[in-house]
Each structure stands twice: as C-alpha cells, then as structure tokens.
Amino acid sequence: MSGWRPDNAPQSRVVSDRGQDDTVLPFAVERLDVRGRIVRLGPSVDEILKRHAYPPAVARILGEALALTVMLGSSLKIAGRFQLQTRGDGPVDMVVVDFDAPDRLRAFARFDAARLSQAPSGADLLGAGHLAFTIDQGAEAARYQGVVALTGQGLEEAAHQYFRQSEQIPTQVRLAVAQHVTTEGVSWRAGGLLVQFLPSASERRGPIDLPPGDAPASAAYEPPREDDAWTEAKALVGTVEDHELVDPTLSSERLLYRLFHEPGVKVFEPQGVRDACRCSDESVRNMLLGFSPQEREEMVGDDGRIGVTCEFCSTFRAFDPSDLG
Structure with a gap:
C-alpha cells in the first residue's frame, strides 16, 4: 500500500453532478x-x-x-x-x-x-x-x-x-x-x-x-x-x-x-x-472433504443431508453424504 501512484494517464471526460455508485x-x-x-x-x-x-x-x-x-x-x-x-x-x-x-x-x-x-x-x-x-x-x-x-x-x-x-x-x-x-x-x-x-x-x-524509545525519561522530545x-x-x-x-x-x-x-x-x-462472493458448490464440497468421515457423519441433519450456509452471502447448499465418499 505504500508509495501508491496512479500509472494511467488522465483522460478528458464529462463530469456529472450525480455520484457514480460502487x-x-x-x-x-x-x-x-x-x-x-x-x-x-x-x-x-x-x-x-x-x-x-x-x-x-x-x-x-x-x-x-x-x-x-x-x-x-x-x-x-x-x-x-x-x-x-x-x-x-x-x-x-x-x-x-x-x-x-x-x-x-x-x-x-x-x-x-x-x-x-x-x-x-x-x-x-x-x-x-x-x-x-x-x-x-x-x-x-x-x-x-x-x-x-x-x-x-x-x-x-x-x-x-x-x-x-x-x-x-x-x-x-x-x-x-x-x-x-x-x-x-x-x-x-x-x-x-x-x-x-x-x-x-x-x-x-x-x-x-513517536518519541525514540531509547531516550531517557527526563529528555524533552520535539516532534x-x-x-x-x-x-x-x-x-x-x-x-x-x-x-x-x-x-x-x-x-x-x-x-x-x-x-x-x-x-x-x-x-x-x-x-x-x-x-460478489467467491463461494461455489465445488469449494464447499472440497471443504467438507477436508473433514473425516466421522466428522461428516455428525453434520448430517434430520433430512439425511449435510447443510452448509455461507457466512458471507447466506447461500445455503445441501450435500448427500454418499456423494462425499
């Protein structure tokens, strides 16, 4: 983040009074x-x-x-x-x-x-x-x-x-x-x-x-x-x-x-x-495959499936345990 400088040359364009969102x-x-x-x-x-x-x-x-x-x-x-x-x-x-x-x-x-x-x-x-x-x-x-x-x-x-x-x-x-x-x-x-x-x-x-840390307590520090x-x-x-x-x-x-x-x-x-969230069916499936079969068994709900909700986008996905091996 340090030393940031724009590297694209300025271009002429019409300036609107209304804000451009996002x-x-x-x-x-x-x-x-x-x-x-x-x-x-x-x-x-x-x-x-x-x-x-x-x-x-x-x-x-x-x-x-x-x-x-x-x-x-x-x-x-x-x-x-x-x-x-x-x-x-x-x-x-x-x-x-x-x-x-x-x-x-x-x-x-x-x-x-x-x-x-x-x-x-x-x-x-x-x-x-x-x-x-x-x-x-x-x-x-x-x-x-x-x-x-x-x-x-x-x-x-x-x-x-x-x-x-x-x-x-x-x-x-x-x-x-x-x-x-x-x-x-x-x-x-x-x-x-x-x-x-x-x-x-x-x-x-x-x-x-900030004052130098090695200065004596009595020393005056002028920023x-x-x-x-x-x-x-x-x-x-x-x-x-x-x-x-x-x-x-x-x-x-x-x-x-x-x-x-x-x-x-x-x-x-x-x-x-x-x-835009980066979650997907594949990424969530790979995450579940990182758990042991016993851990996945404990995740199975009453409907016989493993449900996962993304914390970011709130998308809910359900997986059949048999599809996870």
Missing part, C-alpha cells in the same frame, strides 16, 4: 505532493448489509469497514486478495471484509444481540482487540499482514494508527455511512476518502511522530516540523463532512473540486466495485 476514483494534487482515492458505495453495500438484516449499529461498523477495505484493496495492481479483519471483546466481536482484485467485495459481521441491545448509544462496539490488514497475492508472492491494536478508537483512527506505525506515510482517512431515504425506500450508502503525502524527496515526509504542503492538505480534508461522502447527488469529481480547486486536482480512470 466506484473508486484515484486522484492527485501535484502541487501538494498528495495522492489519494475516494470511494462511493451504493447498491453493493446495501445488498451486503440488508442480506443479513444487521441492526443499524452493526451495519454502520460494517459499512465503514467496507469503505476502508475498498480504498486500501483497490491499490493492488495485480490479482490478489486484500482482507480486513477485526477481533475484539465488544458486542461486535468479529468483522471480516474481503476484496478480491480487481473488483469483488464480500463481508460479514458477527455480534451478540443481547449485549448489543444493552450497549449505550455511541458506545465502542468492537471493544479491545486488534485490526488486521492482510494482502495475499498468491503462492508466488510473500503474504503480508499488518496489525494494529483496537482500544476503542474506531476504524478511522485505527487506520491512522496503522499508517503511522506500519507504513510511516502521512495519511488522512475519512469514513462515512448513512441510510438514504427516497420514495422507493431506504438504502444504505458508504463513502471514504484517503489522502497520502508522497513527495519525491522521502525526507520531506518526516520521521514517524519534527510538519511539511507545509501536508499541513494544507490535512486542513482541506478536515473540512469534508459525512454527508458529502454519501450524497448520491454529489459526484466524486465535484467533491474533489470543492476540496482542491485552488491547488488543482487531477482524477484518473475510476474503478468499479461489485458485491
């Missing part, structure tokens, strides 16, 4: 040495959240996780899988989002309904635990995983912490989730904005903003001065409001122009995203 739009603000991506999710996030009928509090967490995963996973230049996973001791004890490059997205959340109903409004629902980002690009590439502690800071701040500690790239992230009400009904929407400071001279990024270009970029990103990231009548291009019209912003070819 897309990731890369952009660059060259005067500020800033690169980034903006994501707008509509039908894909709505399908995923409604499929499981998540309570609103859980849907908002999973919606944020979906937007964050798409922003980070869409940086993969070759086929591969990017996964976000949280594990914690809160009412929402697990969140899993898979992004299969270039455009396949799936997700689910596990929660305790009884604990969730007793949690006060605005409470930390993930609890103490960890957030892990995993990149798997197949057998020919090394698997990468970055982990950051969850201590009640939420996904947006956890992402900032990850980039400070693991990537050491000045990064600003904004996430938003909301329900959109129309005459046709209510639908979920999610959006996100990621901006990174990537000057050609790496020393301009500045060292990580390095922040680059003026990054200070300006952060200030502009800080003006983004949640509703702007999920407004279907505001296109990504128009939002970027609002933010960066003074320094100038270039946008690149958008990338589509779709709700």
